[in-house]
Amino acid sequence: MKHIALIGNPNTGKTSLFNCLTGMRQRVGNYPGVTVEKKLGTAYLADGPATMIDLPGAYSLSASSLDERVAVDVLSGHLPGIERPDIVVCVIDATNLKRNLFLAMQIAELGIPMVIALNLWDALEQRGLSIDIVELEKRLGVPIVATVGRKGIGISELRDAISKAATQERCLAPMTWPAEVNEAVNNIHCAADGHTAVPLTDMEVRRLLFDANSAVLDRVQSNHEKVRASISEGRENLRKLGLNPMAAEAVLCYKHLDKLLEGVIKQAGDAPNGPDGTESIDKLMLHRFAGLLIFAAMMYVVFQAVYSWAGPLMDLVDGLKGWVQGIVGGWLEPWPMMSSLMTDGIIEGVGAFAIFLPQILILFFFIALLEDTGYMARAAFLMDKLFGWCGLNGKSFVPMLSGYACAIPGILATRTIEDPKARMVTILVTPLMSCSARLPVYVLLIGAFVEPKYGPWAAGLALFVMHIVGLLVAVPAAYILTKFVIKTKPQPFLLEMPSYRLPRMQDVLFRMWMAGKEFVIRAGTIILAITVIVWALLYFPRPAGLEDEVTKEFYxxxxxxxxxxxxxxxxxxxxxxxxxxxxxxxxxxxxxxxxxxxxxxxxxxxxxxxxxxxxxxxxxxxxxxxxxxxxxxxxxxxxxxxxxxxxxxxxxxxxxxxxxxxxxxxxxxxxxxxxxxxxxxxxxxxxxxxxxxxxxxxxxxxxxxxxxxxxxxxxxxxxxxxxxxxxxxx
Amino acid sequence: MLESIVVAAIVLAAAAFLFNKWRKTTSPKKGCGGNCDCHKTKL
Structure with missing residues (x-):
């Protein structure tokens, strides 16, 4: 079976395309960090099924964060259990062609046949622009397909192009490097020769030359000093050319791309309000005061809705619980112990938990809605200042925001953070975010004691406040950790703002379905098992004379x-x-x-x-x-x-x-x-x-x-x- | 008697399920997700 890897910058709609090609549904998000772990699926092509792997979003192959390293690993065939791909599908944001092609140029050096999917084509058209695909195909030498992953447009064409690419083996032509770079690469090769388990490729050596702390250096088993000296010498030669070694690759590559893309992007019509109105909306949404107010108001509305919309559905589940209890209790009347286990234990315990399913569904409805519209990235941007104060940055807010649904994906999402110390602090504070498992506890107590006394608005407010308690502790905790315990250095925060878009209802409903499924499975497994144990510990021992003794006292x-x-x-x-x-x-x-x-x-x-x-x-x-x-x-x-x-x-x-x-x-x-x-x-x-x-x-x-x-x-x-x-x- | 046996079996099954779950959660999984030393050296 063929192996196909899907790679692209974050926010290019890569996961949507993966879903379309494999039929396997995943979470579709707008901010970096959604696709942190590798995901596999089967794509059905004209010439048979193929294994498809969805790689984490990456801006380059320099592998500064853990998820980028996973992407590099898969492409170079170093990841255990995953074969080197036969074809790479490079997903490119059509509205950001040049910057996205930078990654494609790096992948070109691996010599893997490539297909380019020009995704978000509809956004390009909205901006009144067009790309001459035929001309671009000629210049790059690989098949190019225009796609709109979210609407499933161009998917069959992409399938055909992948099938053809496998037989034609068309690779993107790598750029030509100046003689100074080639000379430096040769020198590093000589210095590292015989000191690695597997000889380094030219591409890996260029990573040593261009990246500040390249992971490739770990592969050099000995003779580090000689390798380091040759790297320094190579970088010195680049400086003589007037190039900063850390920026040389980008400068040279963009120069190459400038020439390559000349005349390819065309104005097709009018773009009346800049790029799809996003900038106008962002003026308000990202305003330093109004933005924060809108964010707080939005969260309040979410928790108010979670609280007040669920009532009728909760009554329904509660009624169902009582009905089942009545029936089962009637059946088991001759066996009091069994009856108690079933009615007081299992049905009461699991039922008391299951009653909160509606709240979970409503919460995930809003989370999916905010992610799909592109608002979550704005929330991360707004939080950057607050997090900068405590030694982290907006990049740490993304995993923490995921922690509001569940801490586990939040912790895994920290793999997008390059600085290991900042990552450690983020992992330590993410469990303080109020995950959805806390929601039933809040709703039960607020519903029993706050709402009857102070009304539904106060109940919604109390729910909102409980959700920020964790954040209020997390910020000073992170401050203490970053300043006195782990001591991180300030990190720059770069975040791409995706355009605002209407959420796709299928994706939103799918998120709700997945969250509901997870909740029901939990109720039927862990909660059920713990309930049985708790019941047994509460039911036993049953001393023989106790009932008589109590009855006597009662008389x-x-x-x-x-x-x-x-x-x-x-x-x-x-x-x-x-x-x-x-x-x-x-x-x-x-x-x-x-x-x-x-x-x-x-x-x-x-x-x-x-x-x-x-x-x-x-x-x-x-x-x-x-x-x-x-x-x-x-x-x-x-x-x-x-x-x-x-x-x-x-x-x-x-x-x-x-x-x-x-x-x-x-x-x-x-x-x-x-x-x-x-x-x-x-x-x-x-x-x-x-x-x-x-x-x-x-x-x-x-x-x-x-x-x-x-x-x-x-x-x-x-x-x-x-x-x-x-x-x-x- | 039979009732006690059935209840005991259910409680034991629940305990065994939880123990197994705990063992699975705490034991290391295969594959490191790019986060271990062996993986670093292979990069």
Missing amino acids: AEHIEPNPASASLLDDPDSELSVELSNTIDAAYINQSFMARIGKAIQPVFAPAGFDWKITVGVVASFPAREVIISTLGVIYSLGGDVDEESPDLMTTLSNATWKEGPRAGTPIFTLPVVFAIMVFFALCQQCGATLAVMAKEIGWKWVAGSFVFQTSIAWLGAVLVYQLGTAILS
Whole structure:
């Protein structure tokens, strides 16, 4: 099977073309860092199927960031398990021909047959421009196809061109280098000869000459000094020519491209408002004050919508949960333990979590919308100044923004950051961003305690505030890390602003579908398994005499003073019967394994106002934070707190009171406790999968440090909020 | 008795699933994604 690599600058619509060619859907984004990992698919060409690899977006092959190195690796056949491609499809932004051809010229040196896809052709036409494809094909010597990946235009032509390119083996002619460059390359070759496992190619030697810290130098096993001396000598010769060695390649290449492209780009019509109105919109969107205000307003609207639109759908899921519970409970009535596992454990726990599916869908709808319109790159630009203050730059904001959906892709997206120290700091602070797993926790508590008291607008505002708590801690944390611990140097930030465009509804719906699928799979696997364990720890042990003992105490307290009320116990629906049943349930849960664990740890969380049940929820949530929802669901259901008056978890929590101690009879969930829980969840590192990914990127030592830091700061934040809140409200 | 056995089996299955998931997450995957020393030297 043929191997085809797809490469191009970031924001050229490469991923859309990949989707069209392979039929395999992916996330389509507008900012650098979306395509960080390699992605494979099968393209069906006229002469049979071919393996297609979507390479990370790269501006050049100088491989200064990790994802660029992956691209270089694949093209040079150095990546284990991936064959060197037979054909390269170079995706070029038709509106930015010269700059995009710079990368194509570098790939030309690898001698791989090439097809050029002139993508975003519609944007070129909108600007009243046209490219003479026939003439350009003649000058470059490779097939060129005009495409619009987002609309699927030119895809069959591109398929044909790839099939033909495989048989014709047409390569882009590499540029001719001045004699001084060739001489320097020969000298470096001589110096490195015999000191590399595989001889260096001319292209690799030119990387040594032109790049400040070339990764190619790592391949030279010994004799570094001699190689370095020959590189310095070569660079000196370039300086004599009046060329800065670091910029020489670009200067020479663009000179070559100037000649090559002469007369190829033509004015086809009028371009009334500059390039598609993007500049006019950006005047407002990127304004130093208005831009930030618009950004904040937009985020507020998103969280308000996430909060208020989901209500009817949540009721639907809740109704479904109650219905299933009724049916299953009826079937399993003769087997109380099994019935409890299914209704109080699995259905209650998983159902309490699944109820938040609508919010997840709405959140991802907005994330996809903002990405597809091209706004996310503007958000990164706006944040550059803020991040510059804390020693990072806007490039770090892109992974952190991804962290709002999930920290894992955010951490992987840091591979676009060239400076390893800045990358490390970004990885360490990205888990502080409020990922979608925190959303159910916020919605549950805000819905139960903020909305009923202060109305939906305050609820939306509270949700918005909770989403910026992490950022408020991340910025000073990054400042301390960059100034005192890891000590980074200021990095320049270059970001290409894609044109604004209307989002494609299929892509937006696809993002929602993927997020929903992930959520449901999680509910059906990890959440389900943890729920079963939590149920078992709350259900057992079941001491034989406990029920009799509790019943005896209940009689002494309620029946003996008023013997006539004994008949009420014959009716299972009477208030007294329900109270007896709840008392028995509460007695069982109070001596369960989980209660013992919770009560042992509770003193740690007592300064934050948590009771043992919240403590159990917090502890059980360390593998995955959303587990608190199902855990609280199971605790309160098993403890007999879920009844007709408190049919859902929100109502149950609002009715929960302290059973013993100085606060007996008062509500457990006061506003300060609710915000303390939310702040704890906003700041704590409660995700096993994120910790594992971080460990792969930066090692366990840093991860352990980050875990201790985040847990401590979360505890401190929760205690502060509770103590201050209680002091103010009292 | 049968009920206890079924419940115990479900709880054990859940524990085994979580243990397996944890083991898979923490053990290193094949391929380094361009992030290790061996990879660096091959570049």
